[in-house]
Amino acid sequence: MSTSIRSQVIPVSDLDAAKVVYTALLGEPHTDQPYYVGYNVGGFEVALAPGDASGGPVAYVDVDDLDGTRQTLLDAGATERDAPKQVAPEARVCVLLDKDGNAIGLRGK
Structure with missing residues (x-):
């Protein structure tokens, strides 16, 4: 499994x-939409998205096989917070939780 954050x-x-x-901190965003504002910080994507801020930020791990990695983590004891959804033509995301409630974001095909 190939992964990177x-x-x-x-x-x-x-x-x-x-x-x-x-x-003010990161400079002008490369994407500025009502549903997503994205900044490139040295090749790392920092994004703002409207929503429930109580869950805190989510780091997304890029994976080759989103469904397979998701199932491996569920089998290991993670629980699902947000089911997989399509966010771009070649990208889907989901969010799982570890036993302590920490978010684990997955991004892949």
Whole structure:
């Protein structure tokens, strides 16, 4: 299994307010949409997404086989927080939780 962590998605309750803060820190975003604001930080994606901020940021591990990796983690005791969903033509994501409730994001095909 080939894995790498290349992105972090930060859920925010007020996208416009968060964008001001993160743009001051990281510079202009490469993507600025009502559903996603993305910054490239030395090849690492830092993104803001509107949503429930109580779960905190999620680091996404890029995997070759999202379904297979997801099942391996579920079999190892992880639980599902967010089922797999298509976010781009070649990318799906899901979020699992470890035994302590820490989020594990997966991104793959």
